[in-house]
């Protein structure tokens with residue numbers, strides 16, 4: 214019985230400011246650091262022990278993984294960073310305030326951009342400030358696959374190879390895995406794992422810093438799902 218734990222990063226500085234973030238590499242807020250540490254304490258309380266850890270190439274997820282592993286005395290666990298776990302790229306919306314965007318384009322349109330399965334956000338111009346075209350961490354990606362904006366469907370399509378190559382074989386082998394990533398890359402992964410429909414995925418939200426624990430049998434079927442909810446004080 215292998216375990217897979219998904220953790221959405223703790224609150225980021227741009228979550229706090231209500232800005233569309235996507236691939237912009239913003240830091241955790243103070244509250245986000247606490248959420249990440251609390252996630253680690255929950256892992257420890259549950260006795261969860263990992264063989265492999267994965268995260269994105271964005272610091273809010275990387276730091277969340279490290280705080281969570283440190284708090285659960287597992288900072289030594291082998292770790293891989295991959296762009297495939299990045300947040301969905303929010304295109305030209307990145308850096309804009311979500312409330313102001315709703316005033317400008319209407320709340321319904323902004324909700325569709327945020328939560329629909331297959332509607333793309335407005336795309337980012339290649340020469341726009343904050344474009345990732347010249348970012349060294351993406352230098353090995355085929356320039357044609359570097360996104361200028363993604364919906365959940367496109368996000369899922371780039372998460373699936375990671376699942377098939379890295380996660381599925383290890384879970385089948387009985388290894389326990391922790392993944393610290395982002396609201397929408399984890400919604401995409403959850404859709405795939407739980408076979409959630411294109412319509413129902415609109416309603417799935419991932420809370421910051423709340424580990425979701427899946428148990429799999431050898432046929433890679435989910436036999437249990439448990440959310441380690443935040444301690445309310």
Ligand SMILES: O=C(O)[C@@H](CO)OP(=O)(O)O
Nearest residue numbers: 232233234235300327396
């Ligand atoms: O801004 C973002 O990148 C994401 C996650 O914070 O926002 P949303 O929840 O609107 O998809």
